[in-house]
Amino acid sequence: VCPVVASCDEGTTPYRTMDGSCNSLYNPLYGTPYRPYRRLVPARYGDGVFEPARMSSGRPMPNARQLSVALFGETEVQDGRSTIINMQFGQLVAHDMSFTADVFGVKCCPNGKRIPPDLLPPRCMPLEVPPDDPVLPLEDIQCMSMLRTKTTLEYPCATNYGTAEQLSSVTAYLDLSIVYGNSVEQTASLRQHRGGLMSVEHRHGQDWPPHNPNASRLCQMRDGTDVCYLTGDLRSNQSPHLAILQIAHLLEHNRLASELSILNPCWDDERLFQEARRINIGKYQSIVYNDWLPIYLGRENMLAQGLLHKEAGAGEFIRDYNLLEDATVSNAFGTAAFRYFHNMIVGQLELRVGLPMVGEAFR
């Protein structure tokens, strides 16, 4: 079903929509799922439309793994200041903003073993491991699974700009879509529909996200005691560290909804849900902008760029919302810039639970 242009009757709801539509009344679809990534510079495909770019000599680009090893090596550098949570919170933010549609689901290099080119599934472009690679051949890994994603060329709903454009499947806004999902229907399936609460399972004296009904497909389950959570984001089981942050934001929603219901006994389920969601998102955005981003961008730089403001006085507000601003994530940001943080992942992390394809791609 193709997304229809939302009609944003002002005043119908004071809350963020679940799919991010109507944030900008200038273009209600800015930042909504299943739209092409924005481009900072024009695409440069080999054939001008879809084929991978080539060097000016016409030869294929150098092997990406070879470049990675040559440029960054395989060393571990301990950070004297930050713990793993700095990296981990970033992954949560990344998942809130970007998820390339159809990036997973096809194995292009099963268990690290090469598939003969004529048997490769469509859209597969596995990355060959160079023979002199210092790490992967030791584990008998011949290649890494890489899948070219679906683009506007295949997706009938998206505007076709003539060249292939990749699509993001999540809201670009920092709206905790990782907790609440990306559409009205998805959110409805995650809610209890009473007391404004999100669905949870009570085990060992504590609340947890519900079991994922697609566990066998989505998670590597070693045995019946392994868990695979249902959250707003398909990637939430990728590592225990990521799952913990998903759980924290889910439980904070239910804590807020419960507190609000005591303070406001007349509020119905919808009001409690939306008000708790609004506060939860506000707190999270405050952490992103006031605490997390300054570590990397520098508070002074953020102030200079208008990403932060000098503290407003009591009762004062900053009104810098610009409805002409397109919040859509750019391809360069989702594909390159924001993955810079992959450099910060400590080498010995094990991805015991999680999407099998993710574990494989990451190796």
Ligand code: HEM
């Ligand atoms: C244990 C930590 C992490 C693991 C195992 C991991 C692994 C992965 C994998 C396998 C992908 C998909 C690769 C593909 O396109 O085929 C990916 C995508 C991505 N990662 Fe990470 N990552 C981690 C942490 C982070 C962090 C800390 C950030 C940023 C702060 C980040 C940002 C991104 C972004 C922006 C994408 C692209 C998402 C999309 O639009 O589809 N990741 N990561």
Ligand SMILES: [Ca+2]
């Ligand atoms: Ca989002």
